[in-house]
Amino acid sequence: MKIIYKTKHDCKDCSNDLCAKTVPIFTSLSHDEMSQVVSLITRKHYDKGEIIIREGEKLEKLVLISKGQAKAYRYTTDGKEQILYIFNEGEFFGEKNLFKNSNITYNVETLEETHLCMIDKANFQVLLKEYPSIGLKIMEELCNRIEKLENVIENIGTKRVEARVSSVLLEFGEKYGKKHSKGIVFDLPLSREGIANYIGLTRETVSRKMNHLQEEGIIEMIGNKKVIILNKMALEESVQQ
Amino acid sequence: MKIIYKTKHDCKDCSNDLCAKTVPIFTSLSHDEMSQVVSLITRKHYDKGEIIIREGEKLEKLVLISKGQAKAYRYTTDGKEQILYIFNEGEFFGEKNLFKNSNITYNVETLEETHLCMIDKANFQVLLKEYPSIGLKIMEELCNRIEKLENVIENIGTKRVEARVSSVLLEFGEKYGKKHSKGIVFDLPLSREGIANYIGLTRETVSRKMNHLQEEGIIEMIGNKKVIILNKMALEESVQQ
DNA sequence: CGGGCACTTGATAGTAATCAAGTCCGGTGG
DNA sequence: CCACCGGACTTGATTACTATCAAGTGCCCG
Numbered sequence A, B: 001m002k003i004i005y006k007t008k009h010d011c012k013d014c015s016n017d018l019c020a021k022t023v024p025i026f027t028s029l030s031h032d033e034m035s036q037v038v039s040l041i042t043r044k045h046y047d048k049g050e051i052i053i054r055e056g057e058k059l060e061k062l063v064l065i066s067k068g069q070a071k072a073y074r075y076t077t078d079g080k081e082q083i084l085y086i087f088n089e090g091e092f093f094g095e096k097n098l099f100k101n102s103n104i105t106y107n108v109e110t111l112e113e114t115h116l117c118m119i120d121k122a123n124f125q126v127l128l129k130e131y132p133s134i135g136l137k138i139m140e141e142l143c144n145r146i147e148k149l150e151n152v153i154e155n156i157g158t159k160r161v162e163a164r165v166s167s168v169l170l171e172f173g174e175k176y177g178k179k180h181s182k183g184i185v186f187d188l189p190l191s192r193e194g195i196a197n198y199i200g201l202t203r204e205t206v207s208r209k210m211n212h213l214q215e216e217g218i219i220e221m222i223g224n225k226k227v228i229i230l231n232k233m234a235l236e237e238s239v240q241q
Numbered sequence C: 001c002g003g004g005c006a007c008t009t010g011a012t013a014g015t016a017a018t019c020a021a022g023t024c025c026g027g028t029g030g
Numbered sequence D: 001c002c003a004c005c006g007g008a009c010t011t012g013a014t015t016a017c018t019a020t021c022a023a024g025t026g027c028c029c030g
Helices: A008-016 A031-038 A121-130 A132-158 A161-176 A192-199 A203-215 A232-240 B008-016 B031-038 B121-130 B132-158 B161-176 B192-199 B203-215 B232-240
Strands: A041-046 A051-053 A061-067 A070-075 A081-087 A107-110 A114-120 A178-180 A183-187 A219-222 A226-229 B041-046 B051-053 B061-067 B070-075 B081-087 B107-110 B114-120 B178-180 B183-187 B219-222 B226-229
Touching (some): A081 A132, A161 A192, A161 A232, A192 A203, B081 B132, B161 B203
Antiparallel strands (some): A070 A107, A219 A226, B051 B107, B061 B114, B070 B081, B070 B107, B178 B183
C-alpha cells in the first residue's frame, strides 16, 4: 500500500523536522535554501516488507530515506539474494541515474515502516548547479559508500565464517546499539536468512555461529530479534582472526 | 626507484597526448583548459612491483594513472591480501581524501611499469570550483566504481568457486583481450596467487579450476601468463550457475 | 488454543583449504 | 649453449568446514 501525500502542511513539517534536515547532503544549506529544496520533494510512505523498486527498472529520481530503513539486494542466477546495503535514515539511492543513463541494479525493500523523499532527476540537476555544496556532499557520501563496500568485500572475501558473523554483529551494534546494564543491546534489522544473505552464508550456519557466540558468553540473545553484546572486546578479537 | 621529472618538455607532451587526455575526468575540458590543468600536475614513474602508497598513510593528492596498471589491496588480520581494484590507464585513486579527512585504506602496488599524474588536494579543489564538469565526471566515475564493487560482492558472496574463476577470466578478457584466430587472447595481469586474492580463494584452487576449464576446452593456457578464451559462451554459462 | 513461520539442531556429503611433493620455466653464470 | 637455480605453478592426499537435507522446536498472532 503506497500513499502519496503532498500537502502544504506536510511540506511545512518537512522543512522543519522531517526529511530535508535528516539528510546529510542538505545540511550545508540555510533554512531558506532548504525550504526551496523541500518544495521540489515528493514523498511516499511504505509499510514493512514492501518493494520500493526492482532491479532493472528505470528510476528517474534521487530517493532519500527520511524515516525507516530498507535493504538493497540482488538475485543471483541461482536464486539466492545477496544484500548489498542496509539503507538507514538520511541515506539515499538512485544516484547512479543522475550521472549516467542506467537502470537500477538492485531491488530495494523496506525493513520497517518507511518514509521516502524523492527529487526528480531534472530538478536535482538544477539544485546541483545552484548549490555546489550539495555536489560535494554527494561525493563525500559516495566515498563513504565505497568504503562500506570495501569493508564488505574484505569481510566475505577473506575472513573466517565466525569472524563474519561477529563483524556483522559489531556493525549492527554500532548502528543500532543502546547502552544496557549488561552491555550493548539492539534489535537485528534482518532475519537469520537476511544476515546470511548479507555475509554470504546459509541461515543454518548463521544460527549455529550465533549460538556458539552465546555459549561462549560473548553475546546473549533474547528471542530472535534482540541481541546483547556482553563482551565487545571478545567479539572484536573474534573478528581479528 | 622513483624518478620525479617535471620539465617544460614533459608538460607539453602531457597536454598533447600523455596524461590529461587519457583521464576521463578531464575529457570535457577544452584544449586551453586542459593545459591549465596540466600545469598543476606533478608526475612520477614507477617500475613493476613498486609500492605507490601504503594503507594508513596520508595522501594529499589525487593520483591518476596515465600509463600502466596497479593493484589496490588490503592485508587482513590473518595476513592474507584482499585485492579490491585493478586500476588501469585513466583511472584514479586518492579521491576519498579530497572530500573528507581520512587516510588511505589500501595499499597500491604497480603491476607493470607505470606513469602517474598527481594533483595536489588544494589545487584540485580550485579546479573543481572552476570547472564543475570535472565534479560531475568524478561522481560518474565514483558511481562506476561502486558498480564494480557491487559486482565483486555478488561474485565472491554468492557464486560457486568455478563461476568466480570464469567471471574473472571474462573480466580480464573484456579489459585486455585481443582477437585471435582461436578466440580472445590476453595476458593475465595477476599471478595465480593474485587472482586468488582477488576472488577470495587459494592459489591451488585457482590453478585447479583453470586447469579444469582448459580440460573442458573452454580456455587454453600458453605458459603461465597468456590465456585464450576458446569458448566465450561456455565461460559465460559457467558464470551463470 | 492452534497454525504457521522462523529458527534450531542433527546427520551427511561435498568441496575447498591445507599440507606436501613435485614440475616447469625463465634467468644467470659458467 | 648448457647446466643450474629459484620462484611460480601444478598435482595429490588429507583434513576441516560449511552446505545441504531433514526433523524438530519455539514463538508470535490471530
